[in-house]
Amino acid sequence: MVDNNFRRELGQQLRVDSVRAAWHAGSGHPTSSMSAADLMAVLLDGHLRLDYDNPHAPHNDHLIFSKGHASPLYYSMLKxxxxxxxxxxxxxRQFGSRLEGHPTPRIPPTDVATGSLGQGLPVGVGIALAGKRLDRLPYRVWVLCGDSEMxxxxxWEAFEHAAHYGLDNxxxxxxxxRLGQxxxxxxxxxxxxxxxxxxxxxxxxITLDGHDVDAIDAAYAAAESTTDRPTVxxxxxxxGKGVKxxxxxxxxxxxxxxxxxxxIAELGGVRDLSVSVAKPDTSPSVHEFSVDGGSLPVWETGDHVATRLAYGQALAALGSMRGDVVALDGEVSxxxxxxEFAHAHPDRYLEMxxxxxxxxxxAVGVQARGWVPFASTFAAFFSRAYDFIRMxxxxxxxxRLSGSHAGVSIGADxxxxxALEDMASLRAVHGSAVLHPSDANQTAKLVGEMASRxxxxYLRTLRGKTLVRTTPDEDVHIGGSRTVRSSSDDRVTLVGCGVTVDEADKAAELLAAEGIQARVIDCYSVKPIDASVLTTAAGDTHALVVAEDHWPxxxxxxxxxxxxxxFEEPVxxxxxxxxxxxxxxxPEELLRAAGIDAEGIAAAAREMLASRRAAVG
Structure with a gap:
């Protein structure tokens, strides 16, 4: 039996507790919390299906506070x-507390961090897609949004995609x-x-009075009974409802x-109401995708293969090896x-x-449900989503992000x-890895490593074909590098990644013809970088030329x-x-114009060695 008087009192308690939280913290957003208190009271008491004792259970509903600044309300609900x-x-808001100024997954059952407005609903679309397409469970995703973030x-990207995919969950x-900041x-x-x-x-x-608990209850019921489209x-x-x-x-x-x-007195004083939140039906089984097995692809040394093609083929193979791998793309697949993945595993491919x-x-929503997403687009276009990556x-x-068509080597477009800023921006993301393989075998092995990291x-891939230099049995790993050539007589080290590895090796050939031995290092892992190999090279040659198809x-x-x-020695x-x-x-003209082709690299090495001779002489 629904007790709307209890719900009204619960709404007041949520308001009081929101005021109390900000009061004791000395900061926060109580008024933004107070406006939504009745909406959340009715949701908590009667519509949300969430086992708070088992917050990560797959059958649970999901509640996302897109208006994450209303965290006093969210924590009042948890209480x-x-x-x-x-x-x-x-x-x-105290140092070390799980109850941060904006919610994060540090406090279960929070799926994702919110607070940068405009992100909670798009993430909710991802979780709802997981429910429909991947988990195939009847959980519902509820997202509290603010009107300012509209x-x-x-x-509106979220509105469009949710309708397109018929996300009635x-x-x-x-x-x-009405009031913004x-x-x-x-x-x-x-x-x-x-x-x-x-x-x-x-x-x-549905439009309604957000303080009328009867209208709220009816609206939620209507949402739950709508079966062909999402509801808002x-x-x-x-x-600041309730405080004059x-x-x-x-x-x-x-x-x-x-x-x-x-x-607090105006709101009727402190209350100590508790809610027995309904638990979900756990009878439906969690869907799992069957796989055929297999192995990552390999290529013969001497072949010429685009690393973007190697990425696609490796990802498709990985999908046959692991049923939890999912691919997303921004309509440039x-x-x-x-x-390649979409054709092999259409049930696990999400077109964005x-x-x-x-x-x-x-992708964030999908991984919150334990899936392993790989998202790809042109490397330059990840900049549009940078705040989402940061969050x-x-x-x-x-x-796992894959950006193709990086640098000037794409040519006439x-x-x-x-993409000339991508490695810098992705290196700056906390805990990130940035990879830029130079050939197909490196790419495939790194794709396999990405799945478990x-x-x-971030994997940066190339439009054009590159020479396969790495043998299939070589150790390629995140944090590693590959020494293309070296000798005890090396006088300079040439360092590259991606397309500049080929150019550095050609530059070494030019220098060798002049009697100058050059070491060539392929830093396919830009972050973390192989500091050990670099410091050894610095100690051996004391001169490094680094060439990259990227801004400096x-x-x-x-x-x-x-x-x-x-490094303590002069270098x-x-x-x-x-x-x-x-x-x-x-591509040739653009690499030459930038001074990162073989001639440019060789010229820089000659100039560096000449300057050293002049300084010594």
Whole structure:
């Protein structure tokens, strides 16, 4: 029997506890929490199916606070559900507490970190896709959104994809409290216009009074009974609801109430209500994909193969070896070659179209359910989703990213398609690995390693074909490198990755013809980099030329310098990189113009050795 009086009281408790949390922390967002308290009270008491004693159980519903700044409300819900006690609740925002200023997976059952607005709903799409396509379980994904974040383009990418895939297991709850951080939102309380937009995207949209528990209950029931499309509730609410000093007033965002004791009294005082949250039906079995087995592909040395093709073929083979591997692409799968996986394993391929933010968010959602996602697009386009990648690291998410068509070596497409910042940006992500193999056998082995690695792993692949130099039985691993050539008479070390390895080896041939022996190192792992091999080379030759198809900032050259930062002997490092804005042209013309072709590398080595002779002489 539904007790709406209890739900009203629970809503007040959630408000009081939100005020208390921000009061004791001295910071936080109580007014944004208070507006959605009734919405969450009804959800917690009657509609959410979540076993808080077993928060990672596969049958559980998922609740995502896209408006992550409303964390006082989220933690108040956890307290009411018995997931945390009063003592932990009092640690909100304290150093070492699991109750951070914005929710993270440090506190179960939180799936992902939120707080950068516009991300929770796209991640919810990923989890809902996992429910429909991968787990094949009837859990529901509930996402609490703020009306301010409806201005984010990523929200509408989520609306489009959820409707396209018919995600009737997804319910978005938009808290339309009208007031943003500094001003009123664009639509204010115009919930009908919000609803019209959502319906145009193919959603079942409901407008309601977000403080009417009967209307909220009916709306949730309608969402649960809708079977052909996702549902969104646009709930008109008041920010700071229930406290006259802050209710529906600007300038109160993101700060504790001035007189919290009076506010608590106005809300009826502290309560100690608890909710026995309904547990999910655990009878359906979790789906598993059967696999045929096999091994990663290999190529003969001397072959010429594009590393992007090697990525696709290795990924397809990995999918035959592991049933938990999933592939996503941004509608360029015939270029990234993830189409190899799509053809081999269509049930585990998720097309994200030209929506890179949604692609990364979906990958984050999929991995939250234990799947192993590989997401691919042109390397340059990951920059559109960089904030999602950054937040994925905060979520401790395990993602494998493959970026093709990197650098000027792509040729005539021009600079809009040339990733020249990608290694720098991905190296900066916490706990990331950045890989740039030079040939197909390296690529395949690294794809296999990526599948089991925790954190964010980025593989940079090439459009053009490169010579297969690495034999199938060589050790290739994250953190490793490959010495292409060396001798005891080496006078200079040439360091490259990707396309510049071939150029460095050709440069070594040019120098050898002049009686200059050069060591060539293939740093296929840019982060972590093989510092041991580099310091040995520095000690042997005291001169390194680093060539990379990337801007000079933050790429291979800087990684080499970091590796040698503690080297005590004198060593000279010359960084060759793309320094002028490239144009269209052939790969050969563009590498030459940037000074990172064989002639440019050899010239830099000659100049460096001449300068050393002059300094000694």
């Amino acid at each position: 009411a559900a018995g997931a945390i006690d009063d003592a932990e609740f009092a640690t909100y 201005a984010e383009g990523s929200m 997804l319910t978005a709850i938009v808290d339309v409290n 500094t001003t009123e939102t664009m639509l204010g309380w115009d919930v009908e216009t919000y609803a019209a937009r959502a319906r145009a995207f193919g959603w079942h949209a 509730l646009f709930a008109k609410t008041k920010k 000093a802050v209710e529906d007033l600007p300038g109160k965002h993101g700060k504790p109430l001035d007189d919290p004791e009076a506010a 015939n270029s990234t070659h993830s189409e 179209y030209i929506a890179e933010q949604q692609m990364i968010a979906a 994925a690291a905060i979520s401790s998410a395990d993602l 021009g600079p809009s398609q040339m 925790k954190g964010i792993t 900032e933050g790429g291979l050259g800087d990684a080499v310098l970091e590796a040698l930062a503690g 000279v490092v010359r960084k060759l990189a793309v320094r002028d804005m490239p144009t269209s042209g052939t």
